[in-house]
Amino acid sequence: MNKTTVLLLAAFTALALPGCQEKAASSQASPATKPALTATAATPQLLDWPLTLAAGGNIAAWQEAVIGPELSNYRITEVRASIGDEVKKGDVLARIASDAVDSELSEARASVAEAEATLAEARANHERARQLREQGFYSPQQGIQSQTAAATALARLNAARARQQSAELRRSKAVVLAPDDGIVSARGATVGSLTQPGEELFRLIRGGRLEWRAEVTAAELGHFTPGLTARVESPNGVSVTGRVRSVAPTVDPQTRNGLVYVDLPPQAARTLSAGMFTSGQFELGQRPALTLPQSAVHLREGFAYVFRVESANLPAGNALRKVTQAKVTTGRRRGDRIEVTSGLDPSAQVVASGGGFLADGDSVRIVAADQQP
Numbered sequence: 001m002n003k004t005t006v007l008l009l010a011a012f013t014a015l016a017l018p019g020c021q022e023k024a025a026s027s028q029a030s031p032a033t034k035p036a037l038t039a040t041a042a043t044p045q046l047l048d049w050p051l052t053l054a055a056g057g058n059i060a061a062w063q064e065a066v067i068g069p070e071l072s073n074y075r076i077t078e079v080r081a082s083i084g085d086e087v088k089k090g091d092v093l094a095r096i097a098s099d100a101v102d103s104e105l106s107e108a109r110a111s112v113a114e115a116e117a118t119l120a121e122a123r124a125n126h127e128r129a130r131q132l133r134e135q136g137f138y139s140p141q142q143g144i145q146s147q148t149a150a151a152t153a154l155a156r157l158n159a160a161r162a163r164q165q166s167a168e169l170r171r172s173k174a175v176v177l178a179p180d181d182g183i184v185s186a187r188g189a190t191v192g193s194l195t196q197p198g199e200e201l202f203r204l205i206r207g208g209r210l211e212w213r214a215e216v217t218a219a220e221l222g223h224f225t226p227g228l229t230a231r232v233e234s235p236n237g238v239s240v241t242g243r244v245r246s247v248a249p250t251v252d253p254q255t256r257n258g259l260v261y262v263d264l265p266p267q268a269a270r271t272l273s274a275g276m277f278t279s280g281q282f283e284l285g286q287r288p289a290l291t292l293p294q295s296a297v298h299l300r301e302g303f304a305y306v307f308r309v310e311s312a313n314l315p316a317g318n319a320l321r322k323v324t325q326a327k328v329t330t331g332r333r334r335g336d337r338i339e340v341t342s343g344l345d346p347s348a349q350v351v352a353s354g355g356g357f358l359a360d361g362d363s364v365r366i367v368a369a370d371q372q373p
Contacts, residue, residue: 042293043347043349046289049286050286066203067201076193078191088181096173118156118157215257230280233278242268290341291338292340292352307324307355
């Protein structure tokens with residue numbers, strides 16, 4: 001190769017090399033200028049939200065009345081009430097055979113009539129003895145005897161009347177009556193059976209009222225005072241509102257939980273039943289909450305993250321923004337917003353929507369919500 005050829009090759013290489021370098025640089029820079037996503041941004045809002053505490057517990061009768069027989073060894077002849085029946089005070093629940101009691105009552109009435117006749121005779125004899133004694137025909141001792149006989153007859157009449165009242169009272173016990181308004185929750189009475197002392201014929205939920213016995217930890221008991229609002233969830237999704245009536249003064253030594261008693265309205269019996277386990281929430285007051293749209297918070301590997309927009313003070317437009325993934329802790333939820341309890345500055349700007357496919361360090365173009373495709 002001669003000297004002229006070498007000079008030509010060197011000149012060609014010098015001219016071609018800058019063009020190749022510019023092309024390579026251009027190819028490397030182009031991916032960096034391509035935005036990863038078009039998204040909208042939001043700033044956290046400080047709102048006053050109700051402070052709630054979730055709990056679970058059993059539904060129970062507010063008060064129950066146990067109705068038993070007041071006559072022993074008498075046969076039940078009629079049962080009128082069944083489980084679930086709504087009854088009023090004084091309604092007849094069952095009837096007991098009263099033949100023997102009727103006989104006792106008739107005998108007592110006859111004894112009263114006999115005692116009244118005996119008393120009338122004794123008083124007449126005493127009056128006659130008094131008149132004869134005044135005329136000198138009766139001695140004072142005979143007068144005392146007639147007076148004693150009249151007093152004895154009066155005492156026997158009073159005893160007979162007491163036996164009659166007792167028989168009448170026993171006769172009234174042959175009808176089993178509802179002691180109060182309520183709902184029949186249990187029935188042990190059957191036609192033909194003999195009544196026994198202490199036997200339970202019916203059980204009545206007084207007034208049809210139910211209560212929720214919520215279980216809370218010992219540390220949470222101090223948050224509750226009578227009058228707090230509670231919302232109990234029924235199985236069909238209907239929420240029932242009640243009020244805290246009282247707080248148990250002790251905790252269970254096994255579970256270390258205490259009971260909070262919540263009065264439920266009468267209509268709660270339509271959706272809730274005694275013995276049912278259900279959950280609910282207590283409203284403990286208001287507390288400020290730093291909130292974001294729920295679409296701004298993403299769950300990844302069991303943790304909550306947001307994408308914080310850098311240079312948040314720049315106006316929305318075509319400028320590209322870099323996003324940084326930040327781990328946050330969430331709290332209460334209300335509507336379409338969620339509380340952020342830690343990990344986020346109140347003045348930060350985050351990606352509100354469209355961040356599902358973002359990664360830490362990506363670039364985005366922030367647009368107004370109505371301009372997002």
